[in-house]
Amino acid sequence: MDIERFTDIIARFLAVSGKILPDDIVKKLAELKAAEHMPLAKSVYDSMSRNQDLAASLDRPSCQDTGVVNFFVSAGENFPGLGKIAGALREAVVRATAEAPLRHNTVAIFDEKNDGTNVGERAPFVHWDIVPGSDKVKVETYMAGGGCSLPGRAITLMPSAGYEGIVQYVFDTMVDWGINACPPLLIGIGIAGSVENASILSKRALLRPLGSHNPNPRGAEMEGLLEDGLNRLGIGPQGLSGSSSVMGVHIESAARHPSTISVGINVGCWAHRRGAIVLDKDLSYEILSHKGVRL
Ligand code: SF4
Structure with a gap:
């Protein structure tokens, strides 16, 4: 070799x-812009699109x-x-x-x-x-x-916290830190039995192409519910309010210990x-x- x-x-x-965003992110940003009704949010999407054009034509990050x-x-x-x-x-x-x-x-x-x-x-x-x-x-x-790494978190919950505990943790993290990460965000969540496994899975979740789903139907349903709920926060592009706060929610998982549920969160910004x-x-x-x- x-x-x-x-x-x-x-x-x-x-x-x-x-310099060039991946195809799935470019497509998703265009979809979010087309679906957006708030003028300020639309203009933010316009500036993101112009930013991409200039990065390509000027050959800059x-x-x-x-x-x-x-x-x-x-x-x-x-x-x-x-x-x-x-x-x-x-x-x-x-x-x-x-x-x-x-x-x-x-x-x-x-x-x-x-x-x-x-x-x-x-x-x-x-x-x-x-x-x-x-x-x-x-x-x-x-x-x-740096900004999109700031919301990164991991915790091990008592099993009694259940999947509701995971949802609570994700929402608390996004409400407190999501705005730092230049939304709309791709949210990666790892669920496992210990924090190091949950953390690495949450990062791996960000690598999955947008539009893909967790292979378990319940996992895919949870991704969809979280995406809907996070969008309802109204954070909008660059945190200036709007219809969409996230590009998607991806969950990756590994079998856990019966006494623990660990959750890892990693966030990708619009410039993914x-x-x-x-x-x-x-x-x-x-x-x-x-x-x-x-x-
Ligand atoms: S677009 Fe992403 S990498 Fe750039 S400042 Fe915002 S969060 Fe950081």
Whole structure:
């Protein structure tokens, strides 16, 4: 495997995903704008759309906060050079930081220093899945901005709190913090038996394409009910009130301990910079998130 080419592809893909929103988000923002009746909210959607046009035509990031880069890698067990991928992803972030460019966002814990590279201790954070029998690798990128990371929360509830307790926690979090995250928001919720599992699932929930649903019909129903309820808060685009507060609600789950229900919440803002690219072992690639884009 040509690790130099792999690194170059990922660096270019990071640059693209910092400038162009994924297809599903662009479509959803257009739908929310078309359904919006409040003049101020409509004008906010207009400015978001103009922002996207200018980011593309001027070749600049769609938001000044290009976030801290997270990678979610689904690696085929037969993909060559698996052991080199983590280093290549790190180098790709350094290159994209200089060339895209990406804002310098990585601050070293305790030393409180930012060396301007966007890499550091466990940064970029890489989450791994190994896919049996596959010789491809799927790399999902996520740029977690500061504002949209602020509402991130996790808690372990007593089982007696039930699913009503989850709903209460989500609403309390969104009422207190949602406005910081540049709505309309994509809400990722993880439900599990401990906070670390619930947290990572809530982030993974943000990677799911908009319009997808939890595979359990009850989970899908809960997603729909939460979406309706959160929209009724009337937060609106950029928190200036409007018909829609969220682009969607995604729930991911893992079996829990009978004595606990843990809930994790992660929030994505309207400038939802995520991307998904699949590379073959010969490094031909398919971009799933941004159709028609070439690197
Ligand atoms: S919440 Fe999103 S759109 Fe708002 S400043 Fe942060 S990254 Fe940018």
